Amino acid sequence: MAQNYDQICVSDTDLSDNQFVSVSELTAVVHPHQVDEGDTVRLTCVSGCPEQADIMWMREGLPVNTTVFQATKKDAGRYYCAVYQQDSARSASVALTVLYAPTGVFLSVSPAGTVNAGSTVTFTCSSDANPSVTQTGYSLFKDGKLVHSGQNFIISDIHPSQTGQYHCIAWNGIRWRGSSLVKSLGIHLEVQYPPMNITVSVNPERAVEGSSINLTCSCEANTAADTYTWYRRTLSDSSSTPVQVGSGKMLSLVFMMELHSGLYFCNVRTSFGENNSTEVLLAMPESPHDRNLLPILAGTGVCLSAVVLLMGLLLFRKTRKSTLSQKTAVDLRPGVRKSNSDPNAVYANITMLPLSPLLQLLRGIHIKM
Template sequence: MMERLILTAMLIISGVLSEDILEHQCALKGTSVILRCKYNNLPGLTVRSIKWYKVQKVADKLMFFLVSGLPSPANHFEYMFNNNKNDCSLRINDVQFADEGEYVVSFVVNLQEVKSHKHKYLSVKELKAVVEPSTAAEGDTVGLTCVTACPEKTQIAWMRDGLPVTNTVFQATKEDAGRYYCAVYQQDSARSASVTLNVHYAPTGVILSVSPAGAVIAGSTVTFTCSSEANPSVTQSGYTLFKDGKFISSGQNFIISDIHPSQSGQYHCSAWNGIQWRGTSFVKSLGIRVEVQYPPINITVSVNPEHAVEGSSVSLTCSCETNPAVDTYTWYRKTLSDSSSPPVWVGSGKMLSYVFVRELHTGLYFCHVRSKLGESNSTEVMLSMPESSHDRKLLPIVVGTGVSLSAVLLMALLLFWKTQKRAMSQKIAAEFSLGPGESNSDPNVVYANVTMLPLSPLPDEAYTNLILIEEIHIRM
C-alpha cells in the first residue's frame, strides 16, 4: 500500500497525474489526428507501456473502453509510444464522426496501471462546399467557398467531377456545370459532400433531320425533326419549322403524309428555351434542301407556227414537269386517213422540226416522255394543211410573179423605143437647118434627096396590155 502511494506521488510530481484537465482538439472527417501526450520520467520510475481509453457514459456512469477493443478498421488507432522521447500520443487515422468523444491515457509503471487526469475531447467536423449561386445562367459569376468548423487553418483543393478546379470565382459556361466538392489538399478522403452547379444556357447544336433520308418521292410520308442541346431543355413550343424563310409549324416534329412537288424548298428550324446569350434568343439550324421527285406530268405539245403552209418550216415542242429530268422524248404520228392504225415513230428529242412541210406530214402528233420515275404520253395535236386554203394561197403568188416580170419587160421595150425615136428626130432637124454650102460632113460626100417617112406608132393592143400590166402590178 505504501508503494502505491509513493508511486502516485511521484507520478503527480512528474506531471503524469494531476487534477482532471479536459483539453479540446478538432479534426476534420477523413483526416488523421494526433492526440498529443508527453510525460517526464523520474529516477526509479519507468513507464513500461501505455493504454488509451475512450470515456463514455453508460447509465449515468462513466465507463472506460479500451480503444483497441472498439469496432473500427485495422490500424484505425495507432499508439505512438516512445519511452526515449517520453511520447504517449495516440494517432487516429481516417477520423469518422464515431470517433468524436473523450479520451484518456493510462500508464503502466512498475507493473502498476495509472490513468492520467488529463483528458482529451475530440470534436469531428466536416468540410462543407458552397457554390453560389447553385443555378446560374451562362455568363453569370459563380463563387466557390469551402467551410470548416475547426479553427486550424487547412489548405483546401477544389474538384469538379473528379477534375481539379483552379479558380474559385469564374463566369459560368455550360462546361462548368457539374458536381463540386472541396477537400484537404492531398487528402482526398477528407472531403466535403458534393454540391451541384446547374448552368442554364441557350440551345446549341440545333439540327434539323429529315426521314427518310435520301430521295423524297411525291406521295410519300416525310418527317422533319428538330433537336438541340439546351438547359433547360427546349419544350415542344420552343421549336419552329420554316420553309424558304416562312413559318410552317411549331413543335419538335412535323409530318407531311402526302408530300407534293410544290413542297420542295429550303427547310430549317429554330430552338428557344428563354435563355439569351450574347444577344441571341432563337438559334437556327443549318438549312436542308428538300427536292420532291415525281414522274412526268402536265405533258403538252406546242406547234410553231400554229397554221402550217406547204413548203414552210414547222416545229413541234414537247414540254412537261418532272424531277429528275427527262431521259428520253419520243415522237409519234397517227395518219388522219386511218386513225385506228398504230402510231408511227417519227423522231426523238424535245423538239421535232420539218424544214419543208408537205401534205404527207399531216396527222395527229404526240410525244412520249420517260424518266427514272415513270413515263407518259402528251395530249394529241393536229398538224394539217386544208387543200382549199393551200390553193388560194399558192395561186396569187405564181400569178403575181409572172405579171410583175411581164410589166418590167414591156416597160423596158417602151423606154428603148422612145429613146430611139427622139434621137432620130433630132438628127433630121439638124440636117435641114444647114444653109447652101454649109455642111458639117465631109465635102466629098454626095447627098441624095431623102424622103422622111413618119414612124409607125405602136399598136393599140400594146398600150392596152401595158396599162393592164401596170394596174395589176400596182394592185399586187
C-alpha cells in the same frame, strides 16, 4: 451546407513534433447554386481551423483550378472542398445547376436526300438544352418560311413543290450570347417526279403546203429527260393507235404535205417516269379554189335543173297542140256526121288524155313564148 468531421488542421509547428489542431467542420458554398450559362459563380469553403488551411476544390472527383468563373454547361455538377492532401477531411457536396440555351440543334430527314413524289417523309428536330426544349419550342422552316411547329413533322404524300432547303429552330427561354433561338444546319430535300406540264408548240402556227414546220416539246422536270418520242394519229380515225413518227425534243417536217396532217403528241421519259403531252392538230387549210368550188357546182346544178324543166314544158305544149290538130282533122273528114245543134261540135268528140302527176303539178305554170 455543413457537416462535422473529426479532422485535423496542421499547425505552424513542425510535423515531426506531432502537434495538431482539431477541426470541427468544413462547409462548401456555391453561389449562386443555379445560374444561366455565362453567369459568374463563386466557390467558398469555410473551415473551423483557427488559421486558414490549404483548401482544394473538387467537382465530380476532379480538381477545380479556380474558385471564380463564368459558368458553362460543362461546369454543372456536385462540388466539395477538402484540406489539401487530406481528402478524407472534406465538406459535403453542393450541386451547381447551369441552365443553357439549346445546343447541337439537329434536323434529320427520313428518307434523306432525294425522294420520289408521293413518298412519306419524316422531319425530326433534336437538341441538347437545360431545361429541355418542349414540343412547342421547335419550329420547322422551308426556304425561310415557317411550315410547322413541333419536334416532328410527317408529310404522307410529298409533292414536287415541297422541294427546298429545310432547317429547324429550338427555343427554351434561355438566352446565350444575345440570342434565345438556335437553328440547325440546313438540309436540302429534292422531290423527284415524272415529267409534267408537257406542251407542244408549232412554228409557224399556220401550215402551208410545201412549207417547213417545226414541232417543239417542252416539259417541267427536275431531271433531264432521257427520251422524247413523237406520235401521230390520223384525222380520219382519232381513236386509232398512234404511229411513232420521230424522236428528239424537236420534230421537223421539211416539206408539208396533206399526208402529214393529223393529231400529234410527244412522250417524255425520265428515270422517274413518263407522261404524254396533249394532242395538237396539224392540218392543211382549204385553198381558195376548194372553197369556191362548192358554190359553183351548186349554181351549175340549179341552172341545169331549170333548163331541163323548161325543155319539158315546151315539149309538153308541142305534144298537146299536135294531138289536138290530129283529132280535129279526123272529125272533119267527109262522111262524118255533123251535129247541127252545137256550133262547137268540132270539139265534142275530143277526148282529153289523163295528165301525168308531173304535168298536173306543172299545169299552173304559164310560160310566155
